[in-house]
Amino acid sequence: MNEDRTAGPEVGDAFGQMLLDCLEDGGVDGSVLQIVERSDGLIEVSPAAHYFAPFEQWRPIDQWLISCAAGRTLDIGCGTGRHSLELQSRGIEVIALDNSPRAIEVCRRLGVRDTVVAAIGSYRAANRFDSFLMIGNNIGLLESPSQGSYLLKQMARYALPGARLLGTFLDASDTEEPRYLSYHDLNRSQGRRAGQMTLRIRHERTASPWFEYYMPSLDELQEMIAPTQWRLEEHRAEGATHAVILRSGD
Numbered sequence: 001m002n003e004d005r006t007a008g009p010e011v012g013d014a015f016g017q018m019l020l021d022c023l024e025d026g027g028v029d030g031s032v033l034q035i036v037e038r039s040d041g042l043i044e045v046s047p048a049a050h051y052f053a054p055f056e057q058w059r060p061i062d063q064w065l066i067s068c069a070a071g072r073t074l075d076i077g078c079g080t081g082r083h084s085l086e087l088q089s090r091g092i093e094v095i096a097l098d099n100s101p102r103a104i105e106v107c108r109r110l111g112v113r114d115t116v117v118a119a120i121g122s123y124r125a126a127n128r129f130d131s132f133l134m135i136g137n138n139i140g141l142l143e144s145p146s147q148g149s150y151l152l153k154q155m156a157r158y159a160l161p162g163a164r165l166l167g168t169f170l171d172a173s174d175t176e177e178p179r180y181l182s183y184h185d186l187n188r189s190q191g192r193r194a195g196q197m198t199l200r201i202r203h204e205r206t207a208s209p210w211f212e213y214y215m216p217s218l219d220e221l222q223e224m225i226a227p228t229q230w231r232l233e234e235h236r237a238e239g240a241t242h243a244v245i246l247r248s249g250d
Contacts, residue, residue: 009207016102018203019080022048023106039198039210040183051080061236061243062135065166068245069094071130074158076120077138081107088113094133097123121151125158132159134167137241143212144196145224152228159248165230166245171195172215174240193220218242 022032030047037043055063066086071093075084078096084107087094096112098104099119107115116123120141132155134141142148155165172184172195184194195215201208216224221244222232229249236243 009202009205011209012206013100013102014203014206014208015201016100017206018048018201019051019106020102022052023109035202037200037202038183040186042179052082055086059238059241061168061238061241064236065135065168065243068164068166069131069133072127073131073133074129075133077134077141078107079103079136081110081112083133083135084112085110121154128158128160130160130163132163132165134165137168137170139167139169140213140215142214142224144214145193145220147212148214148224149227152225152230156229156248161248163248164233164245168241168243169221170215171217171240171242173217195220
């Protein structure tokens with residue numbers, strides 16, 4: 001009898017399980033890896049421990065942004081909750097939001113007090129916010145130019161007058177790597193922006209559902225926010241990494 005060896009991975013919360021295993025493994029020894037699979041088959045691997053890094057080990061650009069948060073804050077795509085924990089230590093009220101149930105379990109174990117399992121597009125807030133965090137390149141979670149504009153409009157519904165969105169992103173155009181440039185060309189041939197990506201996270205025998213991720217240029221980000229009530233207030237860059245503060249209109 002021929003045995004079927006072609007079954008694919010089980011679809012599930014691979015990202016959250018990776019974080020949970022990393023936490024239970026001590027969080028810092030690098031034995032748990034993050035595996036990211038791109039839709040064209042490219043696999044990239046990195047230690048998952050960076051999700052547990054303390055404030056002192058963050059990039060300067062992330063340290064600067066976290067210092068700009070004030071008032072009631074929504075931490076979008078919170079992962080392990082390291083940004084929420086830093087804000088809690090500073091006496092700031094923060095809600096940690098992630099669509100991964102196991103990531104939220106990690107947050108709770110580490111001491112994040114207020115957590116929600118939801119994607120930003122489906123979240124229905126009971127209160128309005130002074131600050132929104134999208135640190136850790138989480139601007140990429142806006143998915144695409146059109147979806148990004150839609151999600152920013154959704155967030156604006158929960159923004160207090162003058163609220164600020166603090167986020168970082170990678171500019172896909174800032175590379176000479178052939179493995180990235182070939183994907184940019186593929187995107188353009190399909191009518192997509194170069195920095196749009198279709199990805200999934202792999203962990204052991206589990207894979208997350210495929211999801212969209214966007215790595216815009218600064219000009220493309222400006223185009224995305226143009227139809228919304230958000231406006232660029234401040235911008236800094238460290239190589240291909242960009243940090244922005246967007247301010248909501250009154």
